[in-house]
Amino acid sequence: MRYKVIYDLYCIFDDGKVYSYKSFKWLRPDIDKNGYYKITLHYENSRYRFSLHRLVAKYFIPNPFNLPQINHIDGNKGNNHWSNLEWCSALYNNKHARILGLNNISESNRKRWENPEFRNKTSAKFRNVFKDRNFKSRNNPNFRYFIEDLEKRYHIRVLLVNKYEEIPCVLAELNSRIRNKRIFISGSFSSFDTGIEEFSHALSKSLASALINSDYRIVNGIGRRFGTHLIGYANECIAKQGIKDVGKYLIIKPFVGMDKSAAKEKRRTREKVIGQCGAALFVFGETDGNAVRAASGVFEEFEIAKKQHKTIIPIAFPGMVSEVIWNEVKSNITKYPYLERYIDLLTSEQSPDAIASYIVQILDSVQEVT
Helix, strand or coil: CCEEEECCCEEEECCCCEEECCCCEECCCEECCCCCEEEEEEECCEEEEEEHHHHHHHHHCCCCCCCCEEEECCCCCCCCCHHHEEEECHHHHHHHHHHHCCCCCCHHHHHHHHCHHHHHHHHHHHHHHHHCCCCCCCCCCCHHHHHHHHHHHHCCCCCCCCCCCHHHHHHHHHHHHHHHCEEEEEEECCCCCHHHHHHHHHHHHHHHHHHHHCCCEEEECCCCCHHHHHHHHHHHHHHHCCCCCHHHCEEECCCCCCCHHHHHHHHHHHHHHHHCCCEEEEEECCEECCEECCCCHHHHHHHHHHHCCCEEEECECCCCHHHHHHHHHHHCHHHCHHHCCCHHHCECCCCHHHHHHHHHHHHHHHHHHC
């Protein structure tokens, strides 16, 4: 039997009994007009009155979803053992009472309920509803309670299918929707040029805000300088919105920790990460003079995204890889119909806020088509 000490003066047990260290005796609860057992505790010259079932639930029953009410499973308000209590929503509590016939009880019915034989018979009937092996069958009249219980208490949305063969199609659609909400952002630079640095900060901030506010997920490999800017502003945006689950909107997959000898492994990692996204955005990127470096990560990621038929969005920046990608895309614009209206606007000549807005519009238009 479990117990908890309250105010250093009382001890409550999981069967609903309360012992007073002050008077060295078991406390006797009283019953309010609604039939609930109440207990009065004294602390620092003040009196506190509690519902006994709430005390038991508070100390012995987890409530991870912060449900507001407590239900007596067998319908007996005098049975405050922890195994007879459960946290629930108001809707569930009312429907449970309706099944047991406890709503709007007349005086005659209340007296019937006080009869132990009648109460045990009714409680057993309710328990058998949930023990019925066909309870989760659509043909069972109580099946809808099972569905509502999942949605209200555990926030699980239920999708009913007629045949097992439909499940792979449902899972494929879910996977597609999740993938299309993930945007891989590729970009890096080593230059300490003030203009590049300022544009990187402004673009990172605008992109992070626009994408997260539009419910897109940012995936990034922490490219030099630009990657750290983007991740920093994304975290700032998430914190401002009070989002606790950072991983829901920001997915970090670093490639920088792999040395040159692990080129094949790095490429496989890039292929896997980009494969889990619906679109790929390219900005900056190192160059060697006027030519693209053979080992440029940004250009390699572009080749992977193109091979995987991803939605490709380049932002041209003079003298960098993203400009090379932008020129290639523009020269083959028929392969990228979603960019026809926007390709000339995706350049560093535009303001970062405008670029971020265009990118969200492109992504939304692709979402509508798919």
